[in-house]
Amino acid sequence: MSETAIKKPRPKHLDLMVIRQPLPAFVSILHRVSGAGLFIMLPVLLWLFGTSLGSPESATAAVECVANPLVKLILFGLLWAYLHHFCAGIRFLFLDMHKGLDLATARMTSWIVLGVSLMLTVLIGARLFLLG
Amino acid sequence: MKSRIVVGAHYGLRDWLAQRVTACVMALFTVVFVIQLLMLPSFTHEAWRAMFAGGFMRFLTFLFWLSLFFHAWIGVRDIFMDYIKPVGIRLALHSIVLLLLIGYAGWAAQILWRL
DSSP states (O other): OHHHHHHHHOOTTTTTTEEEEEEEHHHHHHHHHHHHHHHHHHHHHHHHHHTTTTTTHHHHHHHHHHHHHHHHHHHHHHHHHHHHHHHHHHHHHHTTTSSSHHHHHHHHHHHHHHHHHHHHHHEHHHHHHOOO | OOOOOSSSSSSSHHHHHHHHHHHHHHHHHHHHHHHHHHHHHHHHHHHHHHHHSSSSHHHHHHHHHHHHHHHHHHHHHHHHHHHOOHHHHHHHHHHHHHHHHHHHHHHHHHHHHTO
């Protein structure tokens, strides 16, 4: 009897394009995406770090580079990636300690992670790119 | 007959722990960095350099970069283990990432100890 139950075609809810992701899954995927993005852009970040700390001439080159709107946009994205990875990472550390595992809390902290990282990105981004 | 399945080299827990310890180091650095940045009298090239030239901040910054590279190694390796199935390609990608990160560590040291 159990065999017939197994043989019956059942829907497999594994198609990422079909299933609706719960919010914590969304935060988790963004954690991976932001981490991968930061890794890929590491040479750019190290270059900026090095040139900004080099001679005054090289620091000027760094400032000129950052003045480019496209570079600003990329840095804005990286700023979000760092902040999201930071906030979601802290959430995962709490989950590791079995804190906030119930669905209601997990959903709430997911919203907090998304909201706080976006808010900080706008605040710090505006400070960095519009004013100075 | 009972068949025992031997899995892995038991590096799982060590890497899991390392990823969290390095995360804590980076989080701590981030807080210290933001506080130092806010305490700068003015955002000039000299002040920016002086911020990292102090012994404590230089050490902490280097620790941050090393933690980041170790953290990135575990994270990127996990991504490859999830999505890249052919062993040869995965091995090649792992090698490239590992060598890149070792190079970055040297680069970070050179930036900080040139100050």
